[in-house]
Amino acid sequence: MRTSIKAIQAFEAAARLGSFALAADELAVTPSAISHQVRLLEDQLGLPLFHRVHRSVILTDVGREYAAEVMAAFARIDAATRTAASAGGSMALTIHSTPSIATQWLMRRLPLYGEAHPEIDLRLQASVNRIDLGQGIVDVDIRYNPGPAPAGAITFPFPDDVVTPMCAPRLAAGPKPIRSVADLAGHTLIHGEINIFGWRDWSRRNRRARLDLDRGPRFDRSFMAIRAAADGLGVCLDSMLLAEQELRSGQLVVVLPETAMSVRGHGFTTLRAKSAMPKVADFRAWLFSELRQTERWWQDERAATGVP
Template identity: 65%
Template sequence: MRKRVSIKAVQAFEAAARLGSFALAAEDLAVTPSAVSHQVKLLEEQLGVRLFHRVHRSVALTDAGRVYAAEVTAAFARIDAATQAVATVSGGAILTVHSTPSFATQWLMPRLTRFQDLHPGIDIRLHASVAPADLAQGAVDVDIRYNPGPAPAGAVLVPFPEDTIVPMCSPALANGLKPIRRPEDLGQHTLIHSEINILGWRDWARRHRKVQLDLERGPRFDRSFMAISAAVDGLGVCLDSILLAERELLSGRLVVPFQTAGMKAQGHGLVTLKSTADLPKIRAFREWLFDELKKARRWEEQVLDGRPPRPAP
């Protein structure tokens, strides 16, 4: 059976071993020398090992005491270091968010100042990669996933509102020598493909069977933010999420060249552990995130109606 010892007794022993005196240990701990002596004696009884040689008014560590003191002193040093690390946070909290690269770059990062203004006591640490984060390891608090599927064991998934997928291009391309005014006009232009998106140009073509598209040609990208950037540069027409292209549409660098209902897809979702979902920092981020998504949905309606888009409030 594992031996259990008094933490107060270990603390008294560490001080006495470090300072070489029960009296000095008592002064360090703000107790009486007899209290230190009592605690050390209790520890020796609990361990069944003599830790100090007592000679008149002085004390000296036994061989076992020296070995034990080295481990205990190191342990207390680690506790002190951890205490200092926590103290430097100054009462704040760090929220580690993992996200897909396109959502992080195109939508989340431009809004982080809003979250910071509302929650100045929470600092965001943002990681981005395609592979889902393993929340069980404890290094990440929330994971924003694309096409997430069912929630992993021990986790909860909150799906985002559906993405609206539409053709987008630069104004110069839309109003150039071969203007784009209706779906049929796309047949005269290069198509930009986002290869990992749930919906692509083949899905769009099935919904617009009268439109002749060359689906075998055109540049291909495995990230939405690259496809959107290519469309801004005039490389062709991309088919992607209005949500992810918000900045480009607002700035006029991209346009939706004709009125359309768009295609709908359940794109992203927020994954958290069930055991941590209601922590204040995670709850604050989740509520803020879905409030921002609700505002973005109202803004999307302007785009689909053919009205000049205005920033969401």
């Protein structure tokens, strides 16, 4: 079935704005022209897309589902148009990331990438929401515990992460110094609720610990748990990658390094069709180079603190 683009455009605007009059203003036509195009589309489909109640219009159930698909298609067309328009000048690279790695590790490195690649306009989005790379709006998705790559995409795992207990120096060496697993019982535990490896897992591996795992502040973002630990609120169990800045600056220290664990952490996901594009391939090469530098710092830090 072939349908009129003008009719679909009129329907999309009316569905998005909830009004034939507002759709007419946006498309610079009359409300009757919008009504005519929508009626033409309904006739072609053989079903109503709107309930017409007095002067207002409400999508039918079928109309709501159709509108969602049409709006997504228009968003992809808009993204493709912006990409094509940028081809002659600067290129946009849109990165989506989980908030903690964006805040704790990635953002302070992006200026270095920007200096080395002035032709790239970097755009960083941070949220815990999963991104549909197929929409073409985002080029790269950096996720924690990414799992299998979606259809049509490929994931490049980051080097294994190191998860270890950390706290402010004044707690580690204060009136209740932390020299053994048992010493943790005298301290507040800070819980990161979305971490792969949490205090309950740590406690099972270190049975000498008698810890109250039901107490202590809980955060659903690692950057908040790390900040709380640096402020002296307690002992966090989190990623050395995410806490790199606080560890380097001395705001945090590793305690009980012999209990540290290596775990799978983040991954770099992009569409297979985009993975060889220069802007994506170059960014991945730079990102993993930065990760290797962090890994070398880890090795030195682990050697200094006795982390196995």
